[in-house]
Amino acid sequence: MALFRHKGFLLPLLLMLAVAGGLFVLDLLCGDSGLGPAKGIVLTQIRLPRVLTALLVGASLGLGGAQMQALFRNPLADPHIMGISSGAGLGAAVAVLALPSGALVGLTAGAFIGAFATAALVVLASGKTRSVGTLLLLGIMLGFILSAVSATLQYAADEVSLKRFYSWAAGSFVGNGIRELAVLGCCFAVGALLAGLNARGLDLLLFGDGFAAAAGGRVRRIRSLSLIGVCLMTAAATAFCGPIGFVGIAAPHIARLLSGSSRLALILPLSALCGASVALLADAICFLGPVPLPAGSTVALIGIPVIILVLLKKI
């Protein structure tokens, strides 16, 4: 394949595969309970699902971020920019209020419904709007409205429910089982397939809608296909792990930096690997302190300096 002969692809690809693999092992070695006598069970039942969750969520957000930055021609776009995390937040808030004594499944299910309902709205809107700027504004406004409703619900909620809501909202890769991993994996597979099929179309959008249309690209179709994949991946990731930010912004920047290219055929796989690496590293850092930290915070602690450095072009 011509792609593998591209000097900006093979080396960064091998490098990121090695980095992600190394961080995968490192993250497996980290945990809040010692390995002890039940070593095998702790590793396979607790740590492996957590590490796999971080891997899948990071890769999903990296893949989503690369597409959103191309779609909106904006280096600060990320998978959450269309309001999906706010939708998930509202869903979670409703679940917490409606089922105050319910199990955590209620919250996750609520977040899941909220995220996918928002995703459906976004995809629907993308088929109707002509301008990408209008679409971006719609997404941001949608996010604000959903957050506002969610804040109202939180205001009225009791302390126990709030605590549960906040621990979801802080973001964490902990506590997902085989079922959740299967859903995350399926959403990632569909998202990756759509992204791969759409890579050339997204390249075209980077040069403007007018250019894309003149070259024979169907702009709204390319946009909607991409959004279906991104929304699917983001909705699943957010429902199970809370709103994990910054991976989606940082990963494509690292990918572009490593490859020196903006072609999506190169950036998509590299960005997925970079996203997975950032998430795995952030998850490992969670367990360095005396008490486990929320992954949402450690991701931000790694992600934000990367974004600032990239914007200042220091790396």
Next chain:
Amino acid sequence: MNRPDGIAFSIPVLGYPGALLARDIRFSLAPGSCVLLAGPNGSGKTTLLRALASGKASMAADSPLKIVYIPTGIPKVKGFTVREFIRTGCYREEDRSDLAERIEEALSALDIADLGNRDLSTLSDGQFQKAILGIALTRRADLLLLDEPTAFLDPGARRAVLATLRSLTRVAGSAAVSGVRPLTILFSSHDIADALPVADAVLGLTASHDFLVSGPDLSPQALLERLFPVA
């Protein structure tokens, strides 16, 4: 104006929802000619080019024409080489088997073979405009519609791009690039003084929605005076 060997166009109504720009536009382009489309802002130049590109205009020619439209204001995206950019612009080419060869042919016809692996962000505006023309050549256009190819260029680059347009219609006319069919170019521009010497004919859209064609009865100079009357 309907020359026997010309490509004849007619557009009954030019406009878009909410705006009628002109009625009953008829003109023909001589194959291998380089034609300037002039007119004040808002007169409908871009709309006319888009109508021609989208097939909304009825067209009479000896055989079906490959029409390529290039809009204005294409960004120089960092992280694409000239070759990758041209390939991206050939998004919906049916026959992709010899695309690489066609790109090389286009690069050498434009005399920018040495820029093939350069990142777009490192090109001058004039060089980038040539890379854009590379897309049209690679796509083997018979009729190339260019919206403001000289916008934002400094005078040197502007003249270089215009000279390239002129030479492409001639090179193609001698069957070096596009096979046997000559390349015909219709380009819009506000840089009248530089564009006029390279243009074989001038089409004009006035602010009051009249469509003008230069010819034996109307010299390009007289046409331009009607387009841009001194207040």
